[in-house]
Amino acid sequence: MFDGVPLGILVGAATVFGAVFGSFLNVCILRWGAEPKQSVVRPPSRCPRCGHALSWYENVPVLSWLALRGRCRGCGLPISIQYPLIELAVAAIWGGMVWWFGAGLAAVAGAVFFTILLGIAVTDARAYLIPDEFSLGGLVVGLVLAALAGWSQLLVAALGAAVGFGLLWLVAVGGTWLFKKDAMGGGDIKMMAMIGAFVGWKSVLLTIFLGALLGSLIFVPLTLAGSKRLVPFGIFLALGAAASYLVGPEILEWYGRFVIGA
Ligand SMILES: [Zn+2]
Numbered sequence: 001m002f003d004g005v006p007l008g009i010l011v012g013a014a015t016v017f018g019a020v021f022g023s024f025l026n027v028c029i030l031r032w033g034a035e036p037k038q039s040v041v042r043p044p045s046r047c048p049r050c051g052h053a054l055s056w057y058e059n060v061p062v063l064s065w066l067a068l069r070g071r072c073r074g075c076g077l078p079i080s081i082q083y084p085l086i087e088l089a090v091a092a093i094w095g096g097m098v099w100w101f102g103a104g105l106a107a108v109a110g111a112v113f114f115t116i117l118l119g120i121a122v123t124d125a126r127a128y129l130i131p132d133e134f135s136l137g138g139l140v141v142g143l144v145l146a147a148l149a150g151w152s153q154l155l156v157a158a159l160g161a162a163v164g165f166g167l168l169w170l171v172a173v174g175g176t177w178l179f180k181k182d183a184m185g186g187g188d189i190k191m192m193a194m195i196g197a198f199v200g201w202k203s204v205l206l207t208i209f210l211g212a213l214l215g216s217l218i219f220v221p222l223t224l225a226g227s228k229r230l231v232p233f234g235i236f237l238a239l240g241a242a243a244s245y246l247v248g249p250e251i252l253e254w255y256g257r258f259v260i261g262a
Pocket residue numbers: 047048049050051052072073074075076077
């Protein structure tokens with residue numbers, strides 16, 4: 001479809017697209033993470049402090065924040081740097097995926113997947129919850145993208161979703177039995193089903209392993225230091241999933257060669 005178009009132009013276009021998606025992701029994070037949950041369509045973007053409705057030129061990804069010097073035109077109070085940072089991150093994700101995979105289905109799948117992972121990580125960090133819109137919505141998108149790639153891809157994705165869901169469900173049930181309290185939220189379980197749909201069943205195992213490893217590296221010292229902080233486990237699963245997606249086969253091969261000796 002994009003034959004003859006220089007890669008630089010495609011990457012640039014994907015980056016601009018990404019910034020716009022990032023702007024929408026900000027809205028999703030804020031409204032799906034709110035209690036009660038709010039619509040991401042209505043009302044249009046406004047300043048959370050004074051209600052000043054944003055005109056189009058106050059709503060341009062990254063550039064508006066810079067032009068306004070990070071302050072609302074209505075009340076003059078600071079606008080969180082989270083907005084331009086997420087726009088930049090999603091812009092980099094979309095540009096990077098096209099640069100890595102070339103313009104095609106693989107790049108779209110990777111970009112959608114990483115955008116959802118970022119949304120989950122930030123929402124989990126802010127509100128300690130993983131909205132179904134990201135997990136279950138992402139699961140549906142992941143299965144559809146896999147189906148577009150062919151029947152065998154769809155089978156791998158469906159297996160991945162089942163393994164991710166089933167394993168984390170077992171961990172949750174086992175943890176509840178062991179610690180006599182809920183060790184893991186339902187959000188994490190649904191999130192792993194979504195991840196499985198994008199990475200397949202092998203990398204889903206790797207994701208859980210990496211997520212648990214990262215989580216304990218950070219959580220155990222915190223607990224020993226007496227912190228009662230909740231652990232947004234979704235962040236660690238998101239990091240594990242991103243690593244599995246990009247270098248999963250390499251890690252598994254290394255593991256097979258050096259650890260199992262196969
Ligand atoms: Zn304001």
